[in-house]
Amino acid sequence: MKEKGCIFCELTENHILENDHCYAIYDMYPVTLGHMIIIPKRHFAYYFGINHEENQAIFQLLDKAKNILVNKYDDITGFNIGVNVGEDAGQTIFHCHVHLIPRRKGDLENPKGGVRGVFPDKRGY
Numbered sequence: 001m002k003e004k005g006c007i008f009c010e011l012t013e014n015h016i017l018e019n020d021h022c023y024a025i026y027d028m029y030p031v032t033l034g035h036m037i038i039i040p041k042r043h044f045a046y047y048f049g050i051n052h053e054e055n056q057a058i059f060q061l062l063d064k065a066k067n068i069l070v071n072k073y074d075d076i077t078g079f080n081i082g083v084n085v086g087e088d089a090g091q092t093i094f095h096c097h098v099h100l101i102p103r104r105k106g107d108l109e110n111p112k113g114g115v116r117g118v119f120p121d122k123r124g125y
Contacts (some may be wrong), residue, residue, distance in 0.1 A: 003043040008095040034102040045094040047083045078103040097113035
């Protein structure tokens with residue numbers, strides 16, 4: 001089911017990959033070159049609203065997208081896979097989507113821990 005006014009529900013072109021439940025596009029505001037997002041076709045806001053078939057479809061496209069990226073760019077040395085759930089977690093488009101962010105040696109100032117914000121109290125848990 002699609003929702004009127006949702007950018008991901010209305011996006012019908014520029015799909016890099018697609019299956020019955022999801023599609024993949026390049027992120028419009030990439031963290032790194034090649035940053036893709038995997039988007040379920042059914043509209044629901046948060047990852048925790050996903051069903052089994054959609055979850056499997058996302059992981060199929062993540063693997064295929066990873067293969068496209070490593071064949072296209074020879075400098076990829078790692079990946080971040082991420083989901084922001086809710087505004088306080090950084091979600092800005094309230095249609096579930098999963099980020100596949102290619103990483104290259106030296107593109108993170110401090111790669112330990114992956115993508116993290118700084119905790120105000122510095123406890124880090």
